[in-house]
Amino acid sequence: MFQIRWLWENMKGTRRNYIIALMLSVACNGLYITAPYFQSRIIDEFISNKNAAENLKAHRDVFLWLIAGMIGFTLLRTIMQYACNMYYEVASQGMIYKVRTHLFRKIENQDMAFYDRYRTGDLMTRLTGDLDMVRHMVSWVIKGCVESVALFTASMIYFFTIDWRTALCILSVTPFIFVITRMLSRRAGPAYRKVREASSQLNTAAQENISGNRVVKAFAREDYEIKKFRERDEEYRSRNINAAFVWLRYQPMIEIAAGGLTVVLLMCGGYFMIKSHLTMGQYVAISGLLWAVSNPMRNMGNYVNDFHRFMASAGKIIEIYYEAPKIVDRADAADTKDKLKGEIEFRNVSYSIGGKKILDDISFHITPGEQVVIMGATGSGKTSLINLIPRFCDCDSGEVLVDGINVRMHKLRKLRKNVSIATQDVLLYSDTIDSNIAFGDSELEEKYVKRCAEISAASEFIDKLPQGYDTIVGERGVGLSGGQKQRISLARALAVRPAVLILDDTTSAVDMETENTIREGLENRLDFPCTKIMIAQRISTSRNADKIIILENGRIADIGTHEELISREGYYKQIYELQSGMNAESEVMG
């Protein structure tokens, strides 16, 4: 039942609306019961009465008043009903709005581990389908329950005032309803959790198919994708049918019990009439309002069913709702200057993921403004190493210091504002090139955007586009070549004028000439002081570096300048020979 408490907690701010809505609900249902009064009086006095004609002549005004009452009453009731519905909408939308914004912030602030656990499609399910179920609960199920209980109680009290014996007979049916809904309750929960799971699977299949559409086409795997999707869709369908059938197994029992009320009334009421405990008028009165007892009973099953759907969905939402990132500001975080100098030091840093050692006893020091290149084999820990600097992960032992302060003692926001990464996996937003470059600072002047694009050697191709900087690029920057995307990503990283600029293999898809332009730009054209750390594969990048760090299996194998490193045996020299080998060879041939 934690879900309910969670719901209530999130209604803060809109609880007043919700309570008004609930009260209006009860009131409207009260009016529903009393509504037939006017019509039945008209019929009683002016139509079925023996003296109908005389009555009409004598009490024409009463007749007209009754007509006016009938219309006015309906008007009042429907206005109230409308207001009531709108209050429900205001309350439920307010609550959903709040939960949604909270979830969005949660998702945004998670660590990398979170993203290993949750697939995009799954997260999408939680924020769409699941959230809609919560809305349904607030604006429909709870409303229905409250109305049902109110209606049921009011009518039962009325019945008791008419004749306690008959009322008792009617009431005797209710325990059955309870037993049946309890049985349903036990089965419905698991069934809906399964539906929920299948829906997330289906969502994931579709999401990945859409994101990976290029791969699908490249391998002509359309048929396979359709088959895969169909399997999940079939699973989804069959679980939906299954869940519905769980309900349909109990529905007849509920229906018979609720519909059985008419039988009970006929039998018991009839018997009491024969025994003269009940008059004809009383019988008709009860019979006329019997729906107010049987409908709530009937609906109970539906509500129980929906309740379990809600529980399954809310459980999934709550899971992320309370998910806390491990990497957060410490209470005693240092109050650093807004602009850091860009000094970086690693002291005996070790880091592992899932028990596997990624980095082992790493120590080095970078003074502000230095240009450092990190090299190493695929999987040697290069990306992990740079992730430690803006605290995308925390090391297991040792210390990472920026400006002499342990990164854990920095305010996360300040630290990250000072460290900018052009990531390996380039991801652009479906927005204009201009907004993509100004991503880190949307206030950025257009002039500066262009300048960043120039340094990244991107301005040339952007200018050639018909809409220039206003060209909308698709998600993942589709429509641009790999090298073009990388250059926009680099411009984006430059635009925030970071104290530490990290390039994670950002020029791998760029041709040599352009790369030279970029390197030259980074060395000479930046108008802010900046420590540069580059992960690179090419000697051309590293030869002018102040320091080259060679990683091998998570350890620093060597560290030094280009000259130093080629003077001794090792990874760097091998790479150097590999990459310059072709030159030597061609000279021989030439």
Added chain:
Amino acid sequence: MARNKYDVDEQLETPFDFAHLKRSFVYVKRYRGKMVLSLFLSILAAVLALFGPLVTQRALDVTIPKRDIAGLAGLAAVLFLCNLTATVLGNINARIMTKVGQNIIFDIREDLFAHLQKLPFSYYDDRPHGKILIRVINYVDSVSNMLSNGIISFIMEILNMVFILVFMLIVDVRLTLVAMSGLPVFMLVMFAIKKRQRRAWQEVSNKSSNMNAYLQENIVGARITQVFTREEENAGIYDRLNGKYRKAWMKAVKYSNLVWPATDNISTGIRAAMFIVGLLVLDPATVSLGTLAAMTGYASRFWQPIMNLSNIMNNFINNIAYLERIFETLDEPVTISDKEGASELGEIEGRVSFKNVTFGYEEGINVLENVSFDVEPGQSIALVGPTGAGKSTIVSLISRFYDITDGSITIDGHEISDVTLNSLRTQMGIMLQDSFIFSGTIMDNIRYGRLDATDEEIIEAAKTVCADSFISMMDDGYETEVNERGSKLSGGEKQLISFARTLLSDPKILVLDEATSSIDAKTEALLQRGINELLKGRTSFIIAHRLSTIRSCDRIMYIDEKGILESGSHDELMEKRGAYYELYTSQAV
């Protein structure tokens, strides 16, 4: 259409008319039999329901005054049986319709998904992916009830209405006319509400689409957001989108919620009118009071179906906003498809030839102009040149990812637009710049290249591309679960997996588009042996910036200025001292 982004509403190409609803009958029709059966059961249950009042009436009129307890029990038993039968019928009906409803959305979703597979890259490039996703999942779910139970209830209510109308006409024509006089008013009110309501719900679907598109991009790009500490700002944008959605929703329900009260009031007004007309206006001699009593009873029952119908219509209108989006996607033109009578391309040797090929992604802006070249089977061709010159474009034209504007591309003499896409693409192996990883095991990801490959073959392929070593080092080895944007794989590792995938597919024509850009130099050197192995007996196109990888190619084509600037072997081009020479020497360490 210009590219769409998260804060731009999608324009609807076709205005709504009931054609959408009619069109959805294609899906409904398949279950015609069951729908008719369900309708039959519903009618049966409705008739049974008429028995209840009859039984009660008999009890009150005859049995109870006679103090016949046994008779009373008998009548109760009859009533119970009626209820029981109606319940059973209803339950069977619900079971049938549950399946029908689920089947209908299954069919729609399958068609939608299959259609999406046929759509060209440009479809995916032109809009946020989240917008496509919610159509396939959420929108389809929303229309299920409308297309199954909605239709049945609709018919039932109409039948109900007609049924009662007939009764009323038999009893008194004049009062029936009074009862029906509410209809024009009803229509007028409905029409006024409906127009606004429909627009409002379209707005809701647009706003929800925008909101979810932005959400999806932020899930995928969460890391970028963190790198640039844009959390607050993005959350602000999302709040705005969320707020717009809420506003649209509130506006829509403002209209939707009007329908029921309006109908209710009209219905009450009509009953009042009948009392007034019946008692005060008409000549008392011609209206018996019994008739009037009966008529007011019927009037309530006549308006009940109308009220229900308006509710059903209400639902239809809300959901049609989703339905039209679904149909719009289904109507999205398939620009690249098999020609009528396209033949299967048999096993090819790999002779590729371009004749005066001209192509541009957007009209009027050519990326390539008059490109011609011939490649013999087994040859390896390197494409070099500045980024954005059109190297990737050339290779994607071979697989017919885009149709050329002018000229011809043939493989083994077959025009590629004359053969089936499937037979063409399955013989091509393309390793893209972007290595996409599906969620699943590493094994499954490699197997994507050839679905019937054995585990041994997969491991073999991984070994060839030097991926085996890092995969075996992972805790679960090949069974390690990875996902699309997880941190378990580095960029280089993703490329190696993608490489193994391509290798496994055993293509006749191989395309490596910056296949090794994120792979470190040393692994690349090792990989080179694997690549050489791979190139044997296949025609291959290699795009690479590190020229060391392409020196040994049979021919190098330097692409720039919308065409082939230089073409020849490494030595020839070096001798020529042109663009390639410059590029090459600039790379010298």
